[in-house]
Amino acid sequence: MADDEDIKAVMAGDKDLARRDLRDYDFSGVDFSEADLTGAHIERTNFTNANLAGATLNKANTLGMKMEGATLTSVKADSSVFVNVSFKNSRFSGSIFDRSHFSRAIFSGADLRNASFRNVHFNDGTDFEGALVDETTIFDGAHIIRPIARQEAFRFYEVVRGVLVRRKDDAPQDGVQLNANKAPNKPVPTGREHPLRQIDELLNALAPLEPAEIDLPPIGGMGHNNPPEITPIEKTEFQELTSVLGDIKIELLHDEMRPEVINNGVETAERIVITHPLAMR
DSSP: OOOHHHHHHHHTTOOBOTTOBOTTOBOTTOBOTTOBOTTOBOTTOBOTTOBOTTOBOTTOBOTTOBOTTOBOTTOBOTTOEEESOBOTTOBOTTOBOTTOEEESOBOTTOBOTTOBOTTOEEOTTOBOTTOBOOTTOBOTTOEEOHHHHTSGGGTTEEEETTEEEEOGGGOOOTTOOOOTTOOOOOOOOTTOHHHHHHHHHHHHHHTTOOGGGOBOOOSTTOOSSSOOOOOBOOHHHHHHHHHHHHHHHHHHHSSSOOHHHHHHHHHHHHIIIIISHHHHO
């Protein structure tokens, strides 16, 4: 549950909300414009019709968050992870979600004109039905599976080796203003491609599953003749595992990676998968 002091800070108009605990709280219609929500815990938080214009959501913990009808113009959410999030009927003009990861994210009816989603990952359950998209919506380099890519929102793109590439015949005409705030295509730091690919594979595997359906065996002690009994990880551990994998991915994408963040994330993931009583039953 949300922390009482952190809730008071929001209601008092405080814009420094980095790493605040705002979980499971209803902030419908509240003004978060220009707020710094970096690393904030907003799991299952309700931002319906809230104003987040100019807000920063980098590294925020967003699992189960609701932002239906929200104002998300000029939001900065570079390299963030969004799982089971609803953006229905929200407005994204001028926002940058480059290199972010979306699983079971709903954009139905959202206005995505002049928004940037460069090099993101769109996984199972991502829905753009009825979203407002035109030539100024940037999906260049987005990783996607073909069933999602067939949605109308991606009509200006084709899939090349699992990545969206803008169709030459549908390129914006002269005079069309593309997203002026879009970030440059930043390369992955040398030597981190393999761990990033492994994390993406794990997140892709988890994306379409509900916690009750997840069967993750312990990593240690697995043999061909006597495999351990497979047991489900409960909901809270599933949420924590998804969040920590996202945190590790974000850190690996930074030029100045902090080893302590990576180590703490790995330890947390190992604890959930290996040492949790449900996984050892």
